[in-house]
Every structure is written in C-alpha cells, then in structure tokens.
Amino acid sequence: MKLLTKAIEKTLPKMGETEKLPNSKKLCRVKFFNPCGSGTWYGIEWDPETREFFGYVTGLGCNELGYFSLDELANTKLRWGLGIERDLHWTPTSLEMVMDREPAGL
Numbered sequence: 790m791k792l793l794t795k796a797i798e799k800t801l802p803k804m805g806e807t808e809k810l811p812n813s814k815k816l817c818r819v820k821f822f823n824p825c826g827s828g829t830w831y832g833i834e835w836d837p838e839t840r841e842f843f844g845y846v847t848g849l850g851c852n853e854l855g856y857f858s859l860d861e862l863a864n865t866k867l868r869w870g871l872g873i874e875r876d877l878h879w880t881p882t883s884l885e886m887v888m889d890r891e892p893a894g895l
Contacts, residue, residue, distance in 0.1 A: 801835035812885040
C-alpha cells in the first residue's frame with residue numbers, strides 16, 4: 790500500500806502553516822495505523838523535503854503532538870509481513886475532534 794499518494798500530498802499544508810490556528814481549525818488530513826496493535830498517526834502538516842509530518846500520535850504510551858517520518862512508517866515491519874497502513878476510509882477531521890475521541894495515554 791502506498792502510504793502517501795500525490796492527491797493526498799497536495800492537500801497537506803506545508804510545515805508551520807497551521808501553527809496559529811486553533812485545534813478546531815487544524816485538520817488531520819491523513820491517518821496511519823498499526824493493523825497488529827496500537828499506534829495511530831494523524832498527519833496535519835507535511836514537509837516534502839524531509840518527508841516528515843507534524844501531527845498527532847496516539848497509542849504509544851501517551852498521546853502527543855509532534856513530528857513523525859513517513860519513511861519510518863513505511864519501513865516498519867510488523868507481524869505476519871504486515872506494515873503500517875493508511876486508513877483508506879478516513880475523512881479529514883479537526884484535531885479537536887480527534888483529540889476528544891482518542892483515549893488519553895493509551
């Protein structure tokens with residue numbers, strides 16, 4: 790599975806563009822997840838040169854805003870030959886709504 794298509798990439802704000810927006814206006818435009826366990830990554834901003842996202846990460850011990858690498862996600866090897874997947878049915882959702890839905894610290 791291709792984790793980031795050109796169509797999705799075109800919709801992503803560049804790094805820093807949403808910094809001054811409230812969480813209700815920041816959109817989590819792409820969602821990646823671990824199909825074998827916990828770990829969900831929501832991409833808000835994108836840097837095509839470094840191939841890094843700024844976004845919201847959950848399910849890895851604590852929920853936090855930060856940076857994550859598309860290449861690291863793509864190179865993650867899981868059980869049964871699986872890898873990190875992109876949610877094909879994801880609809881861009883405000884960061885505020887995502888934060889309200891995700892259990893704290895799981």
